[in-house]
Amino acid sequence: MVWQTSLPLVALFVLSFGSFELVYFSSVLYKFTSGGYLPLTFASVLYFVMYVWNYVQTKRHNFEVEQKVSTEYLNSIGSNLGISRVPGLGLLYTELTHGIPAIFHHFLINLPAIHSVLVFVSVKYLPVNTVPAEERFLLQRVGPKDYKMYRCIARYGYRDMRIGNEEFELFLMENLKNFIRNESWEEGDSSVEEEEIRxxxxxxxxxxxxxxxxxxxxxxxNSSLLKRVIVNYVYDFLRRNCRQGFVDLQIPNKNLLQVGMNYSV
Structure with missing residues (x-):
């Protein structure tokens, strides 16, 4: 369990908290015509906002899963990914922890070049107190070795603080080096290890x-009128009035590159 608490204590908390909520709800209904409708209205609006956000985000995630880039396509374009590769380290953020997101194909179409090393980064918050530093990153290779592409799943607990960009980059580099060393040790090829690390x-x-x-x-x-209103207007209004992703990730503008893409759900 998340809090590592015994089931009887959890049940006691739920019963106690639920009792207070029922008393409050009954009092609101009793005073409905005398102003009790206001808390119910506020609660209904908040519930509607959360429902719309969760509904569209779920649809968006399902679209990304369905439209992710296939391994066959990745192998067909070769290690240059069909475009020029320039020196640099590119960190492509995605919510997917498996497969290659559709936005990656969009980057290849719209950019004249891509970085020599690419890391697909997924930030996940786990229902645990904290994640030890040595277990923070899960790394794996994406595609053949000469593609120089990796996947990094950065895991945080609900009490962990997000580290800054410079510290994140250093920590990521150290973990990538260790990953390459361990992989080379298992394969018994140290020469490739040093070359890849350099x-x-x-x-x-x-x-x-x-x-x-x-x-x-x-x-x-082919969506219904209600769905069009919810997705095209209500959700769009909420999204435009929320913090941008690069703000939450504390990414400086000078190191940021964005490409637009529309999802049809």
């Missing part, structure tokens, strides 16, 4: 760029 260091020295997809969500053409 290439990784040179790429970071050339510059780190954060790649983000600035995605919009629109209802599909």
């Amino acid at each position: 290439f990784l260091e040179k790429s970071r020295e050339a510059g780190v760029v954060y790649l983000l997809g600035h995605s919009g969500v629109r209802a599909s053409e």
Whole structure:
């Protein structure tokens, strides 16, 4: 359990808290015509906002899962990814922890070049108190070795503080080096290990760029009128009035590159 608390104590808390809520709810209903309708109205509005946000975000995630780039396509375009690759380390943020997001294909279409090393970064918050530093990152390789592409899942507990960008980059580099060393040790090829680590260091020295997809969500053409209103207007209003992703991730503007993409749900 998250709080590592016995079930009887949890049940006692739920019963106690639920009793207070029922008393409050009954008093609101009793005084409904004398102003009790205001708390119910506020609660209904908040519930509607949360429902719309969760509904569209779920649809958006399902779209990303369905439209993710296939392994066959990745192998067909080769290690240059169909475009020029320039020195540098690119951190492409995505919510997917498996597969390659559709926004990556959008980057390849709209950019004249892509970085020599790419890392797909997913930030996940786990229902645990804290995640030890040595277990913070889960790393794996994406595609063949000569693609120089990796996946990093950064895991945080609900009491963990997000580290700054410079510290994150250093921590990521150290973990990538250890990942390459462990992989080479398992394969028994140390020469490739040193070469790849040097290439990784040179790429970071050339510059780190954060790649983000600035995605919009629109209802599909065959959607009902209600769904179009919810997705195209209500959700769009909420999204435009929320903090941007790069603000939450504390990404400096000078290191930020965004590409727009519309999702049809």
